[in-house]
Amino acid sequence: MQHYAFDMRNISIRYPHFAMENLNLSLAKGQVLGLVGVNGAGKSTTIRILMGLVKADAGQVDVLGYQLPAQQVQAKYDIGFASDDMRLYKNQTLQWHMDFIHSIFPNFDHGYAKGLLQRFELIADQKIKGLSHGQRVKACLLLVLARRPKLLVLDEPTTGLDPVARDEVITELADILRDDERSVLFSSHNTHDIEKLSDQIAFLDKGKLLALQDKESFVQSWARFRCQLLPQAQDSVPGAVSIRRSGQLAEVITDQSSNDFAVALQQAGFKVIEQHRMSLEEIFVANVKRNR
Amino acid sequence: MLTALNNTPMIKRLIVKDWQLMKKSLAAYMLGGVVIIGMMGMATPLMFNTGAIMMITLMIVIGARSAIELVVNEKKDQTLAFMMSLPVTAQDYALAKLGANLALYLVPWLLLVLGMLLVIVSTPVTNGVIPLVVLVSVFILLSYCCYLATALLSYSEGYTITVMIMTNLLLNGFIFWIIRMPAVHTTLEAPTASWNSTTLGLLLAGTVLVVGVLVLTAYLQKRKTSFL
Numbered sequence: 001m002q003h004y005a006f007d008m009r010n011i012s013i014r015y016p017h018f019a020m021e022n023l024n025l026s027l028a029k030g031q032v033l034g035l036v037g038v039n040g041a042g043k044s045t046t047i048r049i050l051m052g053l054v055k056a057d058a059g060q061v062d063v064l065g066y067q068l069p070a071q072q073v074q075a076k077y078d079i080g081f082a083s084d085d086m087r088l089y090k091n092q093t094l095q096w097h098m099d100f101i102h103s104i105f106p107n108f109d110h111g112y113a114k115g116l117l118q119r120f121e122l123i124a125d126q127k128i129k130g131l132s133h134g135q136r137v138k139a140c141l142l143l144v145l146a147r148r149p150k151l152l153v154l155d156e157p158t159t160g161l162d163p164v165a166r167d168e169v170i171t172e173l174a175d176i177l178r179d180d181e182r183s184v185l186f187s188s189h190n191t192h193d194i195e196k197l198s199d200q201i202a203f204l205d206k207g208k209l210l211a212l213q214d215k216e217s218f219v220q221s222w223a224r225f226r227c228q229l230l231p232q233a234q235d236s237v238p239g240a241v242s243i244r245r246s247g248q249l250a251e252v253i254t255d256q257s258s259n260d261f262a263v264a265l266q267q268a269g270f271k272v273i274e275q276h277r278m279s280l281e282e283i284f285v286a287n288v289k290r291n292r
Numbered sequence: 293m294l295t296a297l298n299n300t301p302m303i304k305r306l307i308v309k310d311w312q313l314m315k316k317s318l319a320a321y322m323l324g325g326v327v328i329i330g331m332m333g334m335a336t337p338l339m340f341n342t343g344a345i346m347m348i349t350l351m352i353v354i355g356a357r358s359a360i361e362l363v364v365n366e367k368k369d370q371t372l373a374f375m376m377s378l379p380v381t382a383q384d385y386a387l388a389k390l391g392a393n394l395a396l397y398l399v400p401w402l403l404l405v406l407g408m409l410l411v412i413v414s415t416p417v418t419n420g421v422i423p424l425v426v427l428v429s430v431f432i433l434l435s436y437c438c439y440l441a442t443a444l445l446s447y448s449e450g451y452t453i454t455v456m457i458m459t460n461l462l463l464n465g466f467i468f469w470i471i472r473m474p475a476v477h478t479t480l481e482a483p484t485a486s487w488n489s490t491t492l493g494l495l496l497a498g499t500v501l502v503v504g505v506l507v508l509t510a511y512l513q514k515r516k517t518s519f520l
Contacts, residue, residue, distance in 0.1 A: 053382070073302070087371050
């Protein structure tokens with residue numbers, strides 16, 4: 001019984017200005033994994049390796065029980081892929097694209113596609129060149145979703161969208177993903193989008209996986225403390241990710257937030273004034289800074 | 293290559309897709325071809341020569357449009373990512389592109405060449421020009437294969453256009469060179485087509501080069517490890 005939607009083991013790839021070394025990343029079936037990273041972090045490379053579009057220099061990729069890139073043809077029948085740099089044929093209509101996809105994927109669900117057309121407020125007979133960027137993204141998602149793939153891979157689908165269109169896409173996507181038991185890999189540099197959709201979150205930077213946890217664990221384990229420095233304040237505190245001093249005050253960030261850490265702060269000469277939960281974006285930035 | 297052969301239905305589907313995308317343009321070009329053949333059929337030196345120049349231009353335009361539209365623009369317009377999300381490998385895709393482009397070029401090329409030959413044999417135009425017409429047509433086909441290969445291997449508009457310009461320049465040189473060859477020049481006015489060892493040798497060399505360029509393209513495409 002295959003428990004993973006995908007499993008990437010010891011993936012390494014080297015380009016002239018980018019290297020990925022021993023990346024291990026997996027996704028349990030039915031889960032939504034958000035892949036967060038700045039531009040150039042390696043998100044698209046990871047996804048291209050996962051789709052069999054790029055062959056890694058080393059490592060193994062298993063997607064839905066298929067070895068990639070060797071078995072990518074079989075695997076792709078069950079993978080739905082959409083990316084920000086994906087475009088449809090501008091002189092053809094959305095209906096033409098739906099018919100084209102249906103001719104390849106017999107499971108293409110016309111009823112579901114019709115529902116998505118209404119939900120996304122798209123017109124099937126409209127040519128792609130007449131669509132806005134937001135509508136084009138929705139059209140791509142429609143074509144992918146109506147195939148009902150077992151694994152959905154979305155590479156920065158909301159990039160370049162205005163805030164309203166982005167919110168519409170994310171809201172619709174969140175609804176759709178709730179309806180189904182699909183495994184989803186969703187990459188973005190926008191942590192708000194990731195937060196709304198993901199069960200698990202992975203941080204990627206410069207080709208390295210910095211962290212991989214479920215969303216709640218991230219939010220619960222990371223915290224920021226504003227402290228007053230006592231005369232006996234030490235230089236470091238066990239469990240602190242960063243300490244920023246400013247006169248008699250200090251801001252301490254930890255990834256081990258608990259009562260024990262508050263006690264450790266006190267013992268190290270840091271009097272806690274206030275404690276804040278951190279947003280996913282702040283956690284991501286702190287993670288990247290710690291590892292650079 | 294074995295994977296590609298196993299995925300024949302998808303390759304065929306991609307070829308049909310390209311045919312659908314190009315069919316209107318192709319119909320317009322063929323209509324132009326009919327008009328040009330009609331001009332050549334008037335069989336006056338002025339109309340025949342003007343028609344021949346227009347026919348060469350048309351053949352180049354059909355090839356250029358197909359290589360740019362179906363290969364280079366697929367990357368430029370970012371539809372390549374959409375295609376590669378389908379159950380195909382890079383090799384399947386390249387084979388489909390090769391097949392689609394060849395079909396979309398060879399069919400009109402063949403029809404135009406046959407149309408010209410029909411005009412020549414059925415009008416007072418001397419049949420002696422047949423080897424010249426065939427050899428120039430094969431050179432144009434070879435040129436097309438060269439810039440199609442460039443497009444498929446590089447997906448670069450710049451490189452593809454450079455090869456197009458170079459092959460077009462070479463075409464002028466080729467026509468000039470071949471017309472001055474005694475084996476061709478002396479038989480142009482002959483009432484029948486005269487295939488001799490020189491013209492047959494050139495035809496064979498052109499055909500071998502066409503096949504060689506296509507096989508080399510398929511081989512180099514197969515060695516690629518990264519796509520997109």
